[in-house]
Amino acid sequence: GEDVEQSLFLSVREGxxxxxxxxxxDSSSTYLYWYKQEPGAGxxxxxxxxxxxxxxxDQRLTVLLNKKDKHLSLRIAxxxxxxxxxxxxxxxxxxxxxxxxxxxxxxRLAVHP
Amino acid sequence: xxxxxxxxxxxxxxxxxxxxxxxxxxxFQATTMFWYRQFPxxxxxxxxxxNEGSKATYEQGVEKDKFLIxxxxxxxxxxxxxxxxxxxxxxxxxxxxxxxxxxxxxxxGSGTRLTVV
Numbered sequence: 001g002e003d004v005e006q007s008l009f010l011s012v013r014e015g016x017x018x019x020x021x022x023x024x025x026d027s028s029s030t031y032l033y034w035y036k037q038e039p040g041a042g043x044x045x046x047x048x049x050x051x052x053x054x055x056x057x058d059q060r061l062t063v064l065l066n067k068k069d070k071h072l073s074l075r076i077a078x079x080x081x082x083x084x085x086x087x088x089x090x091x092x093x094x095x096x097x098x099x100x101x102x103x104x105x106x107x108r109l110a111v112h113p
Numbered sequence: 114x115x116x117x118x119x120x121x122x123x124x125x126x127x128x129x130x131x132x133x134x135x136x137x138x139x140x141f142q143a144t145t146m147f148w149y150r151q152f153p154x155x156x157x158x159x160x161x162x163x164n165e166g167s168k169a170t171y172e173q174g175v176e177k178d179k180f181l182i183x184x185x186x187x188x189x190x191x192x193x194x195x196x197x198x199x200x201x202x203x204x205x206x207x208x209x210x211x212x213x214x215x216x217x218x219x220x221x222g223s224g225t226r227l228t229v230v
Contacts, residue, residue, distance in 0.1 A: 042117075042119070045221075108154075
């Protein structure tokens with residue numbers, strides 16, 4: 001079945017870059033997403049990448065996709081304390097005629113001074 | 114644009130009672146809505162997918178009679194937790210999508226914290 005895996009915890013110093021990694025199993029996924037969740041809140045879409053792209057940059061966020069290895073990463077440049085949150089990687093899976101998102105376990109990013 | 118409103122944000126109910134959670138798409142027509150459950154410090158578990166005007170499709174292991182989903186219109190889906198018990202206490206999140214929206218992701222509600230006492 002579909003599976004998305006992420007490391008559970010990352011700690012970085014304010015101002016440094018953060019890199020959050022994710023691996024997925026469904027090679028037919030057309031879109032891959034990164035979501036951010038702050039405590040007690042819903043999910044906020046940060047960015048997405050289409051499967052025929054290798055890289056996508058959006059301000060401080062850079063997404064790299066290695067389709068051969070089924071590896072996705074999110075780089076946050078100049079990490080700030082406001083970036084502290086849980087980051088979820090997600091892939092689209094088609095099942096029963098419906099598209100549905102499969103989430104990783106989430107990476108808790110802690111930013112310290 | 115693409116705002117999903119979820120209510121209530123927090124609810125405490127007595128064991129044995131039923132609780133209804135609403136999910137509304139405010140500025141678009143949501144052809145598909147998803148209901149997730151999230152345990153503390155864990156990922157989101159998809160419970161069911163609902164399309165407007167048709168029965169919800171439940172994921173394996175999710176009790177249909179316990180978690181009633183209604184998607185009667187293109188802007189509203191409801192999840193009713195029937196005969197709630199303490200083990201149903203969790204964070205429930207809805208998500209909505211319109212046809213052809215895969216490239217824009219899915220918009221999520223702000224979640225409902227259910228506590229059954």
